[in-house]
Amino acid sequence: MNNRNPPAGSVFLIVHSADLEAACAPAGGLAACLSPAEARSARRFARTADRLDYLASHALFRLVAAHRLGHGFAEAPQLEVSRRCAGCGSTGHGKPAVAGASLSLSRSKGAVMVAAGPEGTQVGADIEGIPDALHSGFDHYVASAAEREALAPGDISARIRLWVAKEAVLKAAGLGLSVPPAGVHLAGNPADDNHPALRAESPAHPQVHGLTADFVPAPPGYTAAVSAAGTTSLTRLTLADLLAA
Numbered sequence: 001m002n003n004r005n006p007p008a009g010s011v012f013l014i015v016h017s018a019d020l021e022a023a024c025a026p027a028g029g030l031a032a033c034l035s036p037a038e039a040r041s042a043r044r045f046a047r048t049a050d051r052l053d054y055l056a057s058h059a060l061f062r063l064v065a066a067h068r069l070g071h072g073f074a075e076a077p078q079l080e081v082s083r084r085c086a087g088c089g090s091t092g093h094g095k096p097a098v099a100g101a102s103l104s105l106s107r108s109k110g111a112v113m114v115a116a117g118p119e120g121t122q123v124g125a126d127i128e129g130i131p132d133a134l135h136s137g138f139d140h141y142v143a144s145a146a147e148r149e150a151l152a153p154g155d156i157s158a159r160i161r162l163w164v165a166k167e168a169v170l171k172a173a174g175l176g177l178s179v180p181p182a183g184v185h186l187a188g189n190p191a192d193d194n195h196p197a198l199r200a201e202s203p204a205h206p207q208v209h210g211l212t213a214d215f216v217p218a219p220p221g222y223t224a225a226v227s228a229a230g231t232t233s234l235t236r237l238t239l240a241d242l243l244a245a
């Protein structure tokens, strides 16, 4: 362990699962970052690609948590990860947490993402590969009435931007999709990367109302957003930052 003070703001990192696997190979692979239970849990995925994404997302979660807490690679598998569902209070599912930091993870089609902030802050991360098509009920499930009016027909990217921003906010609140995304309206311009953060309006859900979401740079073909309430800055980490210690 080192004595580095945790950064005051929030951080995030997005990486292709295969790149994280390659970077961890000299230190024993992705499994060397995980708890035995997480390594076992990956076996439930039938597709190799899904298994890799699961392993990479949880390895990245532990590496970012260790970095946040001033630990090195070697301590990552020993961190205690707990869960709590903000909807029903269960500790068997819901948002994962590590004492001393606030964290959120996401994975989609070969890419994984983790965001972290100071303990006690609300942090949510979401990444999505932009698909070729969306199911017919997408707009009604995801967009508020005003957002539906503003969406151009066939604009898949705009719809995925709404989706990731809302998922980031809902994950920051710890509620996930137990709150229908269409019940949250995002104030601001979701088409503009340089706008101030989008602000969630959802009076029926006080844990969500007022949370913000920022789009962050993602690999080509993906869209990603972070919701980090109560922090002043959002910094992009690199794999070198995580693997240095």
Ligand SMILES: CC(C)(COP(=O)(O)OP(=O)(O)OC[C@H]1O[C@@H](n2cnc3c(N)ncnc32)[C@H](O)[C@@H]1OP(=O)(O)O)[C@@H](O)C(=O)NCCC(=O)NCCS
Binding pocket: 085, 086, 087, 088, 093, 094, 095, 096, 104, 105, 106, 107, 108, 125, 126, 127, 167, 170, 171, 172, 173, 174, 175, 176, 177, 178
């Ligand atoms: C969590 C959820 C938002 C995942 O969305 P997704 O786009 O399919 O997947 P992502 O890769 O972006 O995120 C998955 C991760 O979100 C995290 N997560 C799970 N529940 C969460 C919650 N309530 N809040 C924040 N994060 C959550 C987990 O880390 C999960 O990965 P893991 O299960 O391997 O640990 C969605 O599946 C969901 O909300 N499920 C729970 C619905 C619910 O709460 N039902 C009521 C239960 S009482």
